[in-house]
Amino acid sequence: VVKREDLFITSKLWSGDHAPEDVPEAIGTTLKDLQLDFLDLFLIHAPIRIKKGTTPSHENILPPDIPATWEAMEKLYDSGKARAVGVSSFSCKKIEDLLAIARVPPAVNQVECHLIWQQDKLQKLCHSRGVHISAFSPLGSPGSSLPGVSGAIVLSNPIVISVAEKLQKTPAQVALRWCLQMGQSVLPKSTNEARIKENFDIFEWSIPEDLMAKFSEIKQARLLKGEFAVHPLSVYKTLEDLWDGEI
Numbered sequence: 016v017v018k019r020e021d022l023f024i025t026s027k028l029w030s031g032d033h034a035p036e037d038v039p040e041a042i043g044t045t046l047k048d049l050q051l052d053f054l055d056l057f058l059i060h061a062p063i064r065i066k067k068g069t070t071p072s073h074e075n076i077l078p079p080d081i082p083a084t085w086e087a088m089e090k091l092y093d094s095g096k097a098r099a100v101g102v103s104s105f106s107c108k109k110i111e112d113l114l115a116i117a118r119v120p121p122a123v124n125q126v127e128c129h130l131i132w133q134q135d136k137l138q139k140l141c142h143s144r145g146v147h148i149s150a151f152s153p154l155g156s157p158g159s160s161l162p163g164v165s166g167a168i169v170l171s172n173p174i175v176i177s178v179a180e181k182l183q184k185t186p187a188q189v190a191l192r193w194c195l196q197m198g199q200s201v202l203p204k205s206t207n208e209a210r211i212k213e214n215f216d217i218f219e220w221s222i223p224e225d226l227m228a229k230f231s232e233i234k235q236a237r238l239l240k241g242e243f244a245v246h247p248l249s250v251y252k253t254l255e256d257l258w259d260g261e262i
């Protein structure tokens with residue numbers, strides 16, 4: 016139905032596969048599962064490492080060694096198995112630390128980003144260092160059962176609704192269009208055909224500057240905090256440690 020070159024396929028290195036010797040095997044499994052020769056983009060899933068083969072919980076957390084894992088990612092880039100390599104959920108500090116040692120700089124930082132968590136500082140840093148931001152949970156993950164994510168917090172925000180009404184668009188379209196206008200790529204999920212079509216209809220119009228400015232009034236909150244990684248015995252003792260104060 017579609018050709019390989021029409022698709023941009025991203026996958027992630029799971030947190031249990033950070034050991035440099037596990038990285039080639041991990042992408043090998045992914046390529047086999049997806050019946051592909053290469054990925055367009057391969058990301059370190061998070062700055063969180065867990066024991067191989069375990070599930071994410073504080074007793075399984077290990078101290079990450081991002082420089083060692085990154086070197087293994089760079090080798091995948093060299094081999095052509097990943098046409099670009101990047102990271103996910105990295106704070107400003109973690110991106111700067113990585114840029115300081117990387118031979119191949121990360122192409123992308125895929126992060127939680129939406130109107131309730133606009134990531135101003137991270138956007139400016141990544142833009143100035145040539146790291147593209149890709150927004151996950153751009154609608155605020157309204158259907159999520161994750162702790163701390165409570166319903167349609169982005170889509171029911173009164174400012175988002177009022178901008179949508181002025182533009183005769185839906186709140187979801189406004190939320191997604193904001194990401195595009197911030198220079199991000201955007202990753203909305205839907206299993207519903209009508210909503211998938213709605214989410215695609217964001218290219219032929221724009222949010223004018225005066226309405227874009229309204230979004231700076233929205234109170235900010237990180238929704239996906241990663242509490243599971245935080246524990247007195249974990250490498251991350253507090254949420255501040257995990258996010259380097261960006262919470």
Ligand code: A2P
Nearest residue numbers: 152153154155156158187203204205206207210
């Ligand atoms: P559904 O699959 O029933 O459409 P996110 O991408 O921020 O993680 O959000 C995904 C959630 O948002 C899913 O629960 C999805 O439900 C819902 N969703 C996707 N598109 C829209 C839309 N246009 N309007 C309202 N909810 C949407």
